[in-house]
Amino acid sequence: xxxxxxxxxxxxxxxxxxxxxxxxxxxxxxxxxxxxxxxxxxxxxxxxxxxxxxxxxxxxxxxxxxxxxxxxxxxxxxxxxxxxxxxxxxxxxxxxxxxxxxxxxxxxxxxxxxxxxxxxxxxxxxxxxxxxxxxxxxxxxxxxxxxxxxxxxxxxxxxxxxxxxxxxxxxxxxxxxxxxxxxxxxxxxxxxxxxxxxxxxxxxxxxxxxxxxxxxxxxxxxxxxxxxxxxxxxxxxxxxxxxxxxxxxxxxxxxxxxxxxxxxxxxxxxxxxxxxxxxxxxxxxxxxxxxxxxxxxxxxxxxxxxxxxxxxxxxxxxxxxxxxxxxxxxxxxxxxxxxxxxxxxxxxxxxxxxxxxxxxxxxxxxxxxxxxxxxxxxxxxxxxxxxxxxxxxxxxxxxxxxxxxxxxx
Numbered sequence: 145x146x147x148x149x150x151x152x153x154x155x156x157x158x159x160x161x162x163x164x165x166x167x168x169x170x171x172x173x174x175x176x177x178x179x180x181x182x183x184x185x186x187x188x189x190x191x192x193x194x195x196x197x198x199x200x201x202x203x204x205x206x207x208x209x210x211x212x213x214x215x216x217x218x219x220x221x222x223x224x225x226x227x228x229x230x231x232x233x234x235x236x237x238x239x240x241x242x243x244x245x246x247x248x249x250x251x252x253x254x255x256x257x258x259x260x261x262x263x264x265x266x267x268x269x270x271x272x273x274x275x276x277x278x279x280x281x282x283x284x285x286x287x288x289x290x291x292x293x294x295x296x297x298x299x300x301x302x303x304x305x306x307x308x309x310x311x312x313x314x315x316x317x318x319x320x321x322x323x324x325x326x327x328x329x330x331x332x333x334x335x336x337x338x339x340x341x342x343x344x345x346x347x348x349x350x351x352x353x354x355x356x357x358x359x360x361x362x363x364x365x366x367x368x369x370x371x372x373x374x375x376x377x378x379x380x381x382x383x384x385x386x387x388x389x390x391x392x393x394x395x396x397x398x399x400x401x402x403x404x405x406x407x408x409x410x411x412x413x414x415x416x417x418x419x420x421x422x423x424x425x426x427x428x429x430x431x432x433x434x435x436x437x438x439x440x441x442x443x444x445x446x447x448x449x450x451x452x453x454x455x456x457x458x459x460x461x462x463x464x465x466x467x468x469x470x471x472x473x474x475x476x477x478x479x480x481x482x483x484x485x486x487x488x489x490x491x492x493x494x495x496x497x498x499x500x501x502x503x504x505x506x507x508x509x510x511x512x513x514x515x516x517x518x519x520x521x522x523x524x525x526x527x528x529x530x531x532x533x534x535x536x537x538x539x540x541x542x543x544x545x546x547x548x549x550x551x552x553x
Contacts, residue, residue: 157262225475231468232408249374253273254273255272259364266357271366362387391450393448397446401436406468406470413447419462432446492531494528496538499541
């Protein structure tokens with residue numbers, strides 16, 4: 145190897161090999177430890193970041209699991225019932241006055257002048273009855289009265305004569321007294337015969353049947369020649385006609401006991417009838433029975449309806465619409481909010497803490513989709529609809545829907 149090559153080699157070697165004094169040898173471990181520390185720091189940072197990420201993911205998973213474990217419920221707010229509640233009840237329409245017409249004397253129907261549907265006035269002649277027995281009895285009574293009057297006239301003359309003679313003592317006092325007694329007896333006989341004649345004349349006047357009031361003839365039950373029995377005897381009575389006054393009608397309604405306290409005289413009532421579709425007739429409640437029927441547990445009320453044109457017929461069936469005020473503050477909730485438990489009827493209420501309270505309630509009227517609650521609810525409470533069977537008091541729930549009954553979606 146040449147000298148020039150030795151120098152180059154030495155130069156090169158001098159750059160790569162540590163100097164003979166040991167300074168390069170001291171620096172090498174220091175660099176190795178620094179590199180190792182850096183690597184360890186990076187690995188530690190990676191480990192810390194990975195563990196933190198897993199911890200955060202676990203916490204998030206537990207939170208989500210806890211949220212999923214809380215059941216979601218839909219709630220509604222109770223709706224206050226209307227100030228008045230309309231009830232629809234069946235009613236019987238009857239004429240204001242309806243009366244059968246009887247005869248007060250026995251005989252045969254001679255003639256009738258009105259038939260069904262006839263509008264009659266008070267005092268109008270309806271029929272005539274033949275009463276031959278009464279006529280003969282009246283003739284005999286008149287004859288007896290004439291005889292009694294003749295006897296009275298003779299007794300009066302005799303009395304006056306004896307009283308004149310008594311003044312001159314031409315007759316005895318006894319004879320004068322007898323004459324006065326005979327006169328008084330004949331006078332009483334005349335009065336009795338006059339009463340008998342008046343009675344028979346009254347019976348004879350019953351041969352003519354008159355209308356007692358303005359109205360419509362709704363029935364005629366006899367024809368010419370029929371035997372008519374007096375309505376005042378124990379024999380089978382014959383009602384000749386039926387007359388109804390239909391200018392004003394009475395409608396009788398049986399109101400259930402639960403609504404009875406809201407019924408007041410003066411209330412208006414609307415009538416609807418099947419034969420008048422879409423039409424209402426207004427009436428007025430005029431009186432009540434003021435007593436509950438022990439058999440039907442209803443209150444009988446009477447509604448008057450004006451019927452001047454005779455549009456409505458007596459005996460019709462009508463539906464009576466009454467607006468009855470409730471007796472207490474009540475609320476409406478959907479029927480699917482009710483919970484049937486062995487301890488009684490309940491509804492689930494979500495309190496301010498999001499926990500369930502099973503509250504006992506008292507139901508009222510069932511309206512199909514909604515039911516009336518008369519006790520156990522307040523206005524702003526959140527009531528759970530479609531509650532699960534596992535729902536218990538104190539259970540944490542999540543409200544996911546809040547609607548009012550009857551609100552449009």
